[in-house]
Amino acid sequence: MYTTEMGKPDPAKVAAIGGEDPALLEAFEARVAADEFIEPKDWMPEAYRRTLVRQISQHAHSEIVGMLPEGNWLTRAPSLRRKAVLLAKVQDEGGHGLYLYCAAETLGTSREQMIEALHSGKAKYSTIFNYPTLTWADIGAIGWLVDGAAIMNQVPLQRTSYGPYARAMVRVCKEESFHQRQGYEIMIAMANGTPEQKAMAQDALNRWWWPSLMMFGPSDENSPNTAQSMRWRIKRDTNDELRQKFVDITVPQAEFLGLTVPDPDLVWNEAKGGYDFGEVDWEEFYAVVRGEGPAAKERMEARRKAWDDGAWVREAALAHEAKRAARAAA
Numbered sequence: 118m119y120t121t122e123m124g125k126p127d128p129a130k131v132a133a134i135g136g137e138d139p140a141l142l143e144a145f146e147a148r149v150a151a152d153e154f155i156e157p158k159d160w161m162p163e164a165y166r167r168t169l170v171r172q173i174s175q176h177a178h179s180e181i182v183g184m185l186p187e188g189n190w191l192t193r194a195p196s197l198r199r200k201a202v203l204l205a206k207v208q209d210e211g212g213h214g215l216y217l218y219c220a221a222e223t224l225g226t227s228r229e230q231m232i233e234a235l236h237s238g239k240a241k242y243s244t245i246f247n248y249p250t251l252t253w254a255d256i257g258a259i260g261w262l263v264d265g266a267a268i269m270n271q272v273p274l275q276r277t278s279y280g281p282y283a284r285a286m287v288r289v290c291k292e293e294s295f296h297q298r299q300g301y302e303i304m305i306a307m308a309n310g311t312p313e314q315k316a317m318a319q320d321a322l323n324r325w326w327w328p329s330l331m332m333f334g335p336s337d338e339n340s341p342n343t344a345q346s347m348r349w350r351i352k353r354d355t356n357d358e359l360r361q362k363f364v365d366i367t368v369p370q371a372e373f374l375g376l377t378v379p380d381p382d383l384v385w386n387e388a389k390g391g392y393d394f395g396e397v398d399w400e401e402f403y404a405v406v407r408g409e410g411p412a413a414k415e416r417m418e419a420r421r422k423a424w425d426d427g428a429w430v431r432e433a434a435l436a437h438e439a440k441r442a443a444r445a446a447a
């Protein structure tokens with residue numbers, strides 16, 4: 118062997134790991150295994166970077182599109198207090214989207230690329246936001262169930278292996294827990310109100326229960342990304358593990374409200390220390406993922422319109438920055 122080739126990795130091995138340098142990959146995997154955070158300027162495998170951009174940008178899109186179903190009730194909240202609380206919550210969701218876009222940008226993608234992917238339908242966002250909010254009780258159900266499911270998923274993400282994503286999650290989780298409580302408080306008021314109000318609360322639970330379980334993604338056996346994301350500690354729990362935890366925590370909350378979870382197969386399993394529950398309608402899930410959800414078209418139109426209507430703000434900010442830079446240069 119010529120001396121210049123000494124120390125070069127075996128090309129067959131390099132190809133098997135996606136063209137990455139095995140020594141760098143080994144050092145990276147050791148850091149992940151030791152629960153160290155990976156930071157933007159650290160070396161990382163391209164597939165790790167791609168997975169993070171995919172997950173974080175989709176998470177950001179979910180927060181932004183997620184403002185729409187609740188925004189629908191801002192002008193119709195039943196009291197000034199309810200309106201102020203809901204307004205604060207919807208603004209928080211916008212903030213979450215912004216932290217997450219920033220976290221994704223540290224991986225080398227741009228805000229424009231991510232927004233373009235959302236608007237052209239290439240990027241996904243959570244299926245849950247493709248369902249309509251028909252009554253005020255839906256606002257309670259979203260806070261209780263949707264934010265409740267989001268917390269279940271996001272608390273472990275505070276220990277995800279990519280530093281900027283993990284740190285964004287700390288504040289997001291604090292705010293989500295306020296959101297969950299505001300939703301549950303609405304449900305308590307409705308469930309203890311007039312018979313009509315209690316019926317509205319039950320109807321909202323009936324419509325939001327199954328879509329909330331779908332938020333956790335496909336079952337583990339049908340989840341193409343989970344195994345690798347668990348190895349890289351991007352995900353700390355599988356989709357089914359989180360779904361189970363959510364059911365176990367939420368069913369007693371429904372009982373406290375005096376409401377019935379719409380699942381005839383739901384039963385406490387003493388041996389496993391958790392509930393057995395019915396199968397999610399996966400056909401519906403995949404149809405909504407494909408963009409066929411009941412409010413999908415409306416959601417995308419609203420996002421595209423907001424982007425177009427906001428063009429003047431972006432132009433004004435750029436013009437201001439150009440003037441400031443010119444003054445500084447002079």
Ligand code: BYC
Pocket residue numbers: 171172175176177179180181182183184210241242243244245263264267270331332333334335339340341342343346352356406
């Ligand atoms: N909806 O291999 P899998 C909020 C996609 S917002 C749509 O299991 P992964 C709030 C998945 O992307 C909170 N698509 O994927 C805001 C993948 O497709 P691609 C949002 C879904 O990534 C406002 C394919 O199916 N939270 O709380 O390992 C108001 C196969 O899935 C869904 C997050 O975004 C879905 N439900 O696991 C109120 C959490 N599920 O990308 C509240 C961060 C799966 O390969 N994300 N898909 O084309 C995650 O934790 C993970 O990405 C998931 C999926 C658990 C969602």
